[in-house]
Amino acid sequence: GGKVPDDYFKVLKIPGIGAYTAGAIMSIAFHKPYPATDGNVIRVLSRVKMLEDDFRLEKNKKKLNKMNKELIEASGDPYLYTQSMMELGATVCKVTNPLCGQCPLQDVCLANLNEVQLNYPKMSPLATKKEIHLYAFILEHKGGFLMRKRDEDLLHGFYEFVQFESDSLNGAISQADDLGLNIQIVEELKPVKHVFTHLVWHIQLYKGAVSNVVSPFEVISDFNQVPIPTVVKKQIKNLK
Known part of the structure; x- marks a missing residue:
C-alpha cells in the first residue's frame, strides 16, 4: 500500500x-x-x-x-x-x-x-448552448464517399460528409438539389449528437449514394488519409 x-x-x-x-x-x-x-x-x-x-x-x-x-x-x-x-x-x-x-x-x-x-456569491448566468439541427448524408460514389474540407472557423480544415442545416429531411435534400447533387437515400442511420463549448449539433444521419460529384465535394476512399473530427468519427461508427 x-x-x-x-x-x-x-x-x-x-x-x-x-x-x-x-x-x-x-x-x-x-x-x-x-x-x-x-x-x-x-x-x-x-x-x-x-x-x-x-x-x-x-x-x-x-x-x-x-x-x-x-x-x-x-x-x-x-x-x-x-x-x-x-x-x-x-x-x-x-x-x-x-x-x-x-x-x-x-x-x-x-x-x-x-x-x-x-x-451572494455573484454568479453570471451560464451561457446557453445554441442548438443546431443538421442532416448528414454518407454518400457512396465509385468506391469512396463524398466529403468536403470545411472552410468555416469551426473545425476548419477538417473533412465532413455532405451536411446541411435544416429543420426537415426534405429541406436538406432541396439544398442538395440546389448544388446539383442527386441523392438516393438507402437507409436512415442512428442520429448523432455532438456538444461543442458554445453549441450543440443534432445530426440526423442517412446512408445513400450519388451518381455525380460537384464542388466543393470530393471522393474520399480512405478516411485515414484526411483529417476527420470527432463528430464525423461518430457518424462513421454508426455506418458500421
Whole structure:
C-alpha cells in the first residue's frame, strides 16, 4: 500500500486529485496551511465580505483562493480552519435558506448585516448552448464517399460528409438539389449528437449514394488519409 505524501505538490501529481482535495489533505491530515476552496468556501467568504466579484470567472476564484490561503495561514490551526469552513458552508451557510441565526460569523458577516445573503456569491448566468439541427448524408460514389474540407472557423480544415442545416429531411435534400447533387437515400442511420463549448449539433444521419460529384465535394476512399473530427468519427461508427 502506498503512503500519501505530506508535500502539497506531490499530492497534486496523484491522478484524480485537484487543488481542493490536495488542500484538504494537507490541512486536515498534515495540519499544513493549504486552502481547500470549493463552492461552500466561496459562498461563506463572499457573504462575509460581500464580495462583488463574479465567481463564474476563474480569475476571481483564484483571487478568493489566495484570500482563503491568507486566512488559513493566520488561523494557527489549518485542521480546525478547514473543517470549520467545510461544516459552515455545508450545514449553516446554505445556498438557499441559510441559518444565519446559528452562524458564529453572523455579527461580522456583511451580507447578513445588510440582509442580502441570497445575493451572494455573484454568479453570471451560464451561457446557453445554441442548438443546431443538421442532416448528414454518407454518400457512396465509385468506391469512396463524398466529403468536403470545411472552410468555416469551426473545425476548419477538417473533412465532413455532405451536411446541411435544416429543420426537415426534405429541406436538406432541396439544398442538395440546389448544388446539383442527386441523392438516393438507402437507409436512415442512428442520429448523432455532438456538444461543442458554445453549441450543440443534432445530426440526423442517412446512408445513400450519388451518381455525380460537384464542388466543393470530393471522393474520399480512405478516411485515414484526411483529417476527420470527432463528430464525423461518430457518424462513421454508426455506418458500421
